[in-house]
Amino acid sequence: MEKVSSLSELGLATDIHRSLFRPIHQAAPPSPTKRRTKISVVGAGNVGMAIAQTILTQDLADELALVDAKPDLLRGEMLDLQHAAAFLPRTRILASTDYAVTADSDLCIVTAGARQVPGETRLDLLHRNVALFKLIVPPLARHSPAALLLVVSNPVDVLTYITWKLSGFPPNRVIGSGTNLDSSRFRFLLADHLEVNAQDVQAYMVGEHGDSSVALWSSISVGGVPVLDQLASDDNNAAVVMEQEVLERIRKAVVDSAYEVIRLKGYTSWAIGYSVASLARSLLRDQHRIHPVSLLAAGFYGIPRDRQVFLSLPAQIGRSGVLTVANLHLTDEEAACLQRSAETLWELQQKLEL
Amino acid sequence: MARKSSSLLGLANGVSHQLFHPVPDSAPPYPAKRHTKISVVGAGNVGMAIAQTILTQHLVDELALVDRKADMLRGEMLDLQHAAAFLPHTRILSSTELDVTAGSDICIITAGVRQMPGETRLNLFQRNLALFKQIVPPVARHSPDALLLVVSNPVDVLAYIAWKLSGFPSNRVIGSGTNLDSSRLRFQLAQRLQVNAQDVQAYMVGEHGDGSIALWSSISVGGVPIGLGHLANGKKTAEAAEELEEIRKSVVDGAYEVIYLKGYTSWAIGYSVADLVRSLVRDLHRVHPVSLLAKGSYGIPEDREVFLSLPAKLGSSGVLGVANLELTEEEEKRLRSSADTLWEMQQQLDLKVKS
Numbered sequence: 001m002e003k004v005s006s007l008s009e010l011g012l013a014t015d016i017h018r019s020l021f022r023p024i025h026q027a028a029p030p031s032p033t034k035r036r037t038k039i040s041v042v043g044a045g046n047v048g049m050a051i052a053q054t055i056l057t058q059d060l061a062d063e064l065a066l067v068d069a070k071p072d073l074l075r076g077e078m079l080d081l082q083h084a085a086a087f088l089p090r091t092r093i094l095a096s097t098d099y100a101v102t103a104d105s106d107l108c109i110v111t112a113g114a115r116q117v118p119g120e121t122r123l124d125l126l127h128r129n130v131a132l133f134k135l136i137v138p139p140l141a142r143h144s145p146a147a148l149l150l151v152v153s154n155p156v157d158v159l160t161y162i163t164w165k166l167s168g169f170p171p172n173r174v175i176g177s178g179t180n181l182d183s184s185r186f187r188f189l190l191a192d193h194l195e196v197n198a199q200d201v202q203a204y205m206v207g208e209h210g211d212s213s214v215a216l217w218s219s220i221s222v223g224g225v226p227v228l229d230q231l232a233s234d235d236n237n238a239a240v241v242m243e244q245e246v247l248e249r250i251r252k253a254v255v256d257s258a259y260e261v262i263r264l265k266g267y268t269s270w271a272i273g274y275s276v277a278s279l280a281r282s283l284l285r286d287q288h289r290i291h292p293v294s295l296l297a298a299g300f301y302g303i304p305r306d307r308q309v310f311l312s313l314p315a316q317i318g319r320s321g322v323l324t325v326a327n328l329h330l331t332d333e334e335a336a337c338l339q340r341s342a343e344t345l346w347e348l349q350q351k352l353e354l
Numbered sequence: 355m356a357r358k359s360s361s362l363l364g365l366a367n368g369v370s371h372q373l374f375h376p377v378p379d380s381a382p383p384y385p386a387k388r389h390t391k392i393s394v395v396g397a398g399n400v401g402m403a404i405a406q407t408i409l410t411q412h413l414v415d416e417l418a419l420v421d422r423k424a425d426m427l428r429g430e431m432l433d434l435q436h437a438a439a440f441l442p443h444t445r446i447l448s449s450t451e452l453d454v455t456a457g458s459d460i461c462i463i464t465a466g467v468r469q470m471p472g473e474t475r476l477n478l479f480q481r482n483l484a485l486f487k488q489i490v491p492p493v494a495r496h497s498p499d500a501l502l503l504v505v506s507n508p509v510d511v512l513a514y515i516a517w518k519l520s521g522f523p524s525n526r527v528i529g530s531g532t533n534l535d536s537s538r539l540r541f542q543l544a545q546r547l548q549v550n551a552q553d554v555q556a557y558m559v560g561e562h563g564d565g566s567i568a569l570w571s572s573i574s575v576g577g578v579p580i581g582l583g584h585l586a587n588g589k590k591t592a593e594a595a596e597e598l599e600e601i602r603k604s605v606v607d608g609a610y611e612v613i614y615l616k617g618y619t620s621w622a623i624g625y626s627v628a629d630l631v632r633s634l635v636r637d638l639h640r641v642h643p644v645s646l647l648a649k650g651s652y653g654i655p656e657d658r659e660v661f662l663s664l665p666a667k668l669g670s671s672g673v674l675g676v677a678n679l680e681l682t683e684e685e686e687k688r689l690r691s692s693a694d695t696l697w698e699m700q701q702q703l704d705l706k707v708k709s
Contacts (some may be wrong), residue, residue: 020547020576020580021576021578048405053624054410057410057411057625059408063583072614072615072616073615073616076612076613076615076617077610077615077616077621079608080620081621082541082617082622083538083608083612083621083622084537084626085540085541085551086537086540086541086551086554086629087537087625088625090551090552102556108515134534184437185436188435188436197443249393257432260429260432261429261433261436262429264426264428264429264430264435264440265425265426265430268403268433268436270434270437271408271437272434274437275437277622351445
């Protein structure tokens with residue numbers, strides 16, 4: 001196959017590689033590798049590029065495709081990544097405004113989304129995003145019918161539902177990044193306070209990503225030690241009584257921290273990049289790890305079976321997407337919050353035309 | 355110790371003692387010996403791409419960010435900290451004050467003023483000099499044993515300025531130089547030759563930018579030297595030289611193309627600098643083309659105190675040695691010519707620092 005590269009246009013001889021390297025005697029022609037991992041990222045903005053760059057650094061893909069509506073920006077980003085070739089393992093980087101470039105992806109990550117215009121209602125924003133996703137999801141699904149779809153664009157829970165509907169995929173293959181990052185922020189606050197590595201803090205925020213997310217206080221453990229139980233039973237003078245007020249303040253701090261970063265630097269990128277790369281690793285390497293991600297929550301934790309809404313729940317994920325949902329012990333209050341979110345989202349979704 | 359964010363939210367102190375207890379007769383903890391601290395001055399696109407790549411590649415225990423814009427800086431710091439659950443236990447700090455860089459092993463300088471339309475090159479240098487006079491002396495004072503790595507452009511002159519202002523020995527001041535240009539060249543050759551770019555040995559040296567020099571005589575692939583005859587497919591010398599020059603220009607233009615298309619470059623320089631950092635902190639003794647004090651090398655006169663990129667062995671004490679390659683006469687001539695140009699430019703700068 002004749003390769004096209006700018007050097008041929010500049011006069012460099014076409015057969016040099018044959019004079020530098022020779023195949024061994026009686027070699028068979030090369031067989032196509034069966035295990036090339038391909039990831040496509042739709043949307044080459046700050047979030048999409050942070051995700052792409054983290055995936056590259058962590059060597060999670062053999063091929064990375066970028067799609068965006070802005071051809072100049074897209075080409076610039078692609079070149080910037082390609083120029084790092086000497087420092088990266090051999091990952092093929094492609095980019096196009098045409099979705100054909102995403103064909104045969106193992107994982108498609110959608111970061112494209114309309115930004116909220118001042119004065120715009122939530123519903124209006126959603127309508128605009130539905131229109132956008134109608135352009136994105138069907139070709140994506142058509143070009144990679146066996147792929148996993150990972151939605152990052154906000155409001156992630158509704159947009160993941162929309163993506164599921166528009167793709168025609170089974171629900172285990174459509175996931176939203178959900179509260180994976182919120183949980184990271186939550187774990188960061190707790191870890192910083194308890195002076196342990198954040199990776200040893202098990203703590204979940206679940207439900208709707210954003211203002212009404214639910215912190216599962218009853219399920220926090222540190223190095224295997226359940227926190228609330230431990231502190232309640234100690235007779236120590238320094239024992240902490242976890243007041244509802246304090247817990248709520250911490251939860252709000254987690255939710256607000258995203259807004260704070262947006263207020264300070266204009267957007268968030270690095271943390272969501274790491275967060276999504278972590279999900280990509282668990283999915284593509286079939287890790288069976290548990291992450292809180294947005295998935296079809298109907299039938300779980302008291303959410304009625306007919307409420308086809310996507311909410312974040314801790315789930316085991318792997319190569320075929322969502323494998324199972326963890327069966328945690330939720331308090332009545334926690335379950336009630338989830339059910340309330342499900343109702344709100346369901347009502348909102350009824351107003352959308354799919 | 356830094357104030358914990360959670361204490362602001364009402365959680366009592368001392369909670370960790372209830373969750374973990376030490377073994378009997380433990381000695382108090384002593385500081386780990388291999389604590390690597392890296393500071394990045396300038397939290398713009400380049401600085402942040404460098405910071406993020408260094409973090410993802412697990413090259414640092416403590417990372418300090420400095421910038422004049424307090425809000426943006428804090429936002430960037432928080433954004434990195436929020437990824438903490440996915441990272442090793444790395445401390446990330448930021449401040450508009452340079453004292454946050456104290457005790458660094460490496461200080462990376464990406465701060466720089468942007469060229470205004472119609473501004474002369476000399477004027478741009480003088481504005482950058484004024485900025486470096488504010489940055490470099492305090493950085494050097496706070497980390498007297500550090501390595502200084504200059505990324506801001508024009509990198510060769512600014513590396514020279516950083517060296518002068520810091521008072522550091524020359525082996526401890528480096529510019530990122532043509533490390534990235536060389537990567538771009540290797541990428542293009544690798545595509546054509548269908549090999550991994552990491553198996554292409556090719557250097558761009560000299561002045562980073564339009565005046566860089568491609569060492570065509572020193573290219574090898576998987577250890578196999580590529581002669582000039584190969585590259586130009588047997589064409590006559592003058593034509594061959596022209597074609598090779600086209601390739602060199604396309605590598606130089608690669609940067610401009612990215613800037614034109616997306617407004618700036620970030621990812622490639624991020625990986626490039628992280629690659630240098632790895633060799634420096636881990637004392638790898640690997641060879642990289644970086645901007646260093648070039649006087650006495652390749653016929654550059656002893657009185658030409660200029661920084662130019664040459665392939666050099668890098669380690670924990672900075673530049674360990676400059677490679678002794680066989681350059682052609684033409685290549686040496688170009689190096690000396692670059693040295694002259696830079697030297698003349700530098701003469702016009704006033705490097706005295708008010709104490």
